[in-house]
Amino acid sequence: MITLHTIELNGKKIAYSSETDFLVQVGKGKGSYKTRYSFKGKFAQAFFYYCGINVGNGYKKRLLVPSFNKPILAKVIS
Numbered sequence: 001m002i003t004l005h006t007i008e009l010n011g012k013k014i015a016y017s018s019e020t021d022f023l024v025q026v027g028k029g030k031g032s033y034k035t036r037y038s039f040k041g042k043f044a045q046a047f048f049y050y051c052g053i054n055v056g057n058g059y060k061k062r063l064l065v066p067s068f069n070k071p072i073l074a075k076v077i078s
Contacts, residue, residue: 022046029058
């Protein structure tokens, strides 16, 4: 059974289902991002892992949902 959830992140309301994929990605410099963690329908767990990644020395991180119109939910560049 698919359940729908809504949350507010940075002043934006986000609606997602239990089938939504959340990706936590890390990259370095001008290079591309690589997916480090993937969570299906678990925003809280994805956000927890995203916040737990320390960036520095040219690294960057982002939290995204490929199926959304604006897929990037959060992004940090050092």
